[in-house]
Amino acid sequence: xSERDGRVAVVxxxxxxxxxxxxxxxxxxxxxxxxxxxNGTSAKLVAEEIxxxxxxxxxxxxxxxxSRAQVDAAFERVRAEFGPVLVLVNNAGLTGFKKFQxxxxxVWRRTLAVNLDGTFYCCQAAVPDMLAAGWGRIVNISxxxxxxxxxxxxxxxxxxxxxxxxxxxxxxxxxPSGITVNTIPPGFVDTPMLRNSESHGLLGGTVDHHAELxxxxxxxxxxxIAAACAFLVSEEAGYITGQVLGxxxxxxx
Ligand code: NAP
Numbered sequence: 001x002s003e004r005d006g007r008v009a010v011v012x013x014x015x016x017x018x019x020x021x022x023x024x025x026x027x028x029x030x031x032x033x034x035x036x037x038x039n040g041t042s043a044k045l046v047a048e049e050i051x052x053x054x055x056x057x058x059x060x061x062x063x064x065x066x067s068r069a070q071v072d073a074a075f076e077r078v079r080a081e082f083g084p085v086l087v088l089v090n091n092a093g094l095t096g097f098k099k100f101q102x103x104x105x106x107v108w109r110r111t112l113a114v115n116l117d118g119t120f121y122c123c124q125a126a127v128p129d130m131l132a133a134g135w136g137r138i139v140n141i142s143x144x145x146x147x148x149x150x151x152x153x154x155x156x157x158x159x160x161x162x163x164x165x166x167x168x169x170x171x172x173x174x175x176p177s178g179i180t181v182n183t184i185p186p187g188f189v190d191t192p193m194l195r196n197s198e199s200h201g202l203l204g205g206t207v208d209h210h211a212e213l214x215x216x217x218x219x220x221x222x223x224x225i226a227a228a229c230a231f232l233v234s235e236e237a238g239y240i241t242g243q244v245l246g247x248x249x250x251x252x253x
Contacts, residue, residue: 006030006032006056007030007031007086007087008031008078008082008085008087009026009031009032009086009087009233010033010075010078010087010088010089010122010126011023011033011034011035011036011089012036012037012089012090012091012118012122013037013038013065013091013092014035014036014037014043014046014089014091015035015037015039015041015042015043015044015045015059015061016037016039016042016191016192017189017191017192017222018091018141018186018189018191018222018225019037019092020042020046020222021221021226022222022225022230023047023057024046025229025230026229026230026233027053027055027057028053028055029230029234030055031087031233032082033047033050033055034058034078034082034085035059035060036060036063036065036074037062037063038063038064038065038092039062040061040062041061043061043062044061046059047059058082060074060078065090065092065114065118065121065122066110066113066117066121067121071118071122072121075122075125075126084129084133085125085129085130086133086135086136087136087137088122088123088126088136088137089138089233090119090138090139090163091141092114093141093143093160094111094156095153095156096111096153096156097152097153097200097202098152100152103155108155111155111156111159112159114159115156115159115162115163116159116162116163116166119140119163120166123138127174127179130174130177130179131179133178134177136174136178136179137179137180137232137233137237138170138179138180138181138182139182139183139184139229139232139233140163140164140166140167140182140183140184141163141183141185141186142163142164142167142185142244143156143157143160143185143186143187144246144248145157145187146160146163146164147185148252152202160185163183164183167181167182167183167244168242171241171243172242175241180232180237180238181241181242182237182240182243183245184229184232184244184245184246184247185244185245185247186224186225186247186248187220187246187248187249187252188210188219188248188251189219189220189221189224189247190207190219190221190222191222194207194219195207214251215249215250216250225247232245
């Protein structure tokens with residue numbers, strides 16, 4: 001089978017930035033793309049863009065992936081409309097900059113809830129379909145900051161490092177069932193999340209300044225992450241699992 005057979009791919013956070021590019025790319029490759037996003041309006045817009053391009057997609061937002069009940073209900077709707085979920089891209093994420101001593105319990109828990117619990121809930125919702133099919137692909141979007149560490153982001157980096165460890169462990173467990181699990185840690189990709197950090201003076205310089213310091217001399221594009229993701233969910237990537245595929249212009253090696 002190839003992805004052109006219309007396998008169902010769920011993309012969380014597919015209404016913006018990297019998730020939007022992944023949704024477009026997987027739909028262009030023949031997947032039926034289900035977009036789950038906290039922002040139901042942007043999810044709907046992206047699904048409309050994809051359908052206007054002649055591909056298959058639907059929005060199932062507003063869905064907060066940190067709520068198991070909302071995740072389970074959304075997956076039920078996806079199954080009813082499209083069929084079993086064989087590809088899952090855990091992309092939705094919540095960033096934040098705080099001095100360590102200013103991280104409250106609430107901020108800590110919310111950051112882990114979205115980035116780590118959400119990934120766990122979505123995997124538990126999707127894996128039964130993959131086990132039944134004897135085939136599945138999971139890609140978790142982590143962060144290059146989990147390689148390097150990042151000041152004022154210890155809560156976010158802890159969550160994303162958790163995603164990397166989770167990915168490696170799940171890959172070992174699900175490999176015998178035909179399911180691969182990999183993670184892409186993006187670095188410095190030009191999205192609303194990055195521009196928001198820039199506008200609040202949190203990047204330690206402008207995006208252009210950082211682009212000059214990047215080995216490939218540009219910021220990443222959402223399409224760079226989408227291309228790597230499209231490969232990892234393809235048939236031909238079946239011998240790749242438990243891997244961390246950095247897409248960061250050489251900023252982390
Ligand atoms: P983005 O433009 O802010 O898009 C993230 C999307 O996820 C938004 O539509 C957001 O909705 C949604 N979302 C947030 N919390 C959610 C929740 N609880 N449930 C469901 N959806 C939720 O961010 P991005 O830059 O594309 O980032 C995508 C992923 O890459 C994230 O996991 C991020 O941590 C990771 N990443 C990005 C970079 C980078 O350079 N851009 C670097 C490293 C890692 P709202 O707009 O309503 O919040």
